[in-house]
Amino acid sequence: QKEVEQNSGPLSVPEGAIASLNCTYSDRGxxxxxxxxxxxxxSPELIMFIYSNGDKEDGRFTAQLNKxxxxxxxxxxxxxxxxxATYLCAVNSGSNYKLTFGKGTLLTVNP
Amino acid sequence: DVKVTQSSRxxxxxxxxxxxxxxxxxxxxxxMFWYRxxxxxxxxxIYFSYDVKMKEKGDIPEGYSVSREKKERxxxxxxxxxxxQTSMYLCASRLSGLAYEQYFGPGTRLTVT
Numbered sequence: 001q002k003e004v005e006q007n008s009g010p011l012s013v014p015e016g017a018i019a020s021l022n023c024t025y026s027d028r029g030x031x032x033x034x035x036x037x038x039x040x041x042x043s044p045e046l047i048m049f050i051y052s053n054g055d056k057e058d059g060r061f062t063a064q065l066n067k068x069x070x071x072x073x074x075x076x077x078x079x080x081x082x083x084x085a086t087y088l089c090a091v092n093s094g095s096n097y098k099l100t101f102g103k104g105t106l107l108t109v110n111p
Numbered sequence: 112d113v114k115v116t117q118s119s120r121x122x123x124x125x126x127x128x129x130x131x132x133x134x135x136x137x138x139x140x141x142x143m144f145w146y147r148x149x150x151x152x153x154x155x156x157i158y159f160s161y162d163v164k165m166k167e168k169g170d171i172p173e174g175y176s177v178s179r180e181k182k183e184r185x186x187x188x189x190x191x192x193x194x195x196q197t198s199m200y201l202c203a204s205r206l207s208g209l210a211y212e213q214y215f216g217p218g219t220r221l222t223v224t
Contacts, residue, residue: 008151031209043201043215044154051210088154096207097142097161103153 002027002093006102014110019076021105023089026070033065033072034090034099044088048074079109114138115216117202123222130189132219134202140214141207143185144169145177147198148218154201160185161207192223 003026013019021035032051036044050056050063050072062075072091076083086106090099118133136143144159146169156169158177166177174196178186185204189196202216 034212043218045215046212049210049212090213092209096209097205098144098156098159099205099213101154103151 004091004100004102006105009106012108013079019079021074021087024071025091027093030091030093032092035074036088038086081109081111084109115214117216117219119219121220124192128192130192132187134185136204140204142205144203145187146201194223197223
């Protein structure tokens, strides 16, 4: 079964620090990768997606993909208390239809 | 903006009742999904549909059925609700293809007593 693994956390960082969230996946044929943020009691919303090896930056967020090592990460620079949420990694493992989700990492940013 | 709506935010039902959860999307997406989310277990796929009247079982289909009679609407049915089906239910939709994100509805918090 295709798997997506994330540390469940909680990951706790001080305000202004860099938060680093990691995700590994089992299917070497995976081609597209997504990071979702989910606030408590709310539904997941997309933050970033990445398809190519390397880094992709969007404001304070950077997604990093290394297909050879089968991991994808999300860096949050200048973390804010409003970034406190669960972050879900999702992978498209060659299916045209659906994504496979990790269980998520709970991030807490302390003021 | 893509919009996925669910019929109820909160629902309380009794054991043995038949429960219908409705989901509607307005962006002509081929694929629609039903998940449940429980603490520590993450998102678990119940069923998905890749076309009208087409459906496939996800990871935990037992105790559930689905219906997709129109492209924009996907229903989840609990034939005889049980207390272990108390959960947050999330509907989602996406276009077919490798590069497309998945959009989620706001969720239905179902409590079965």
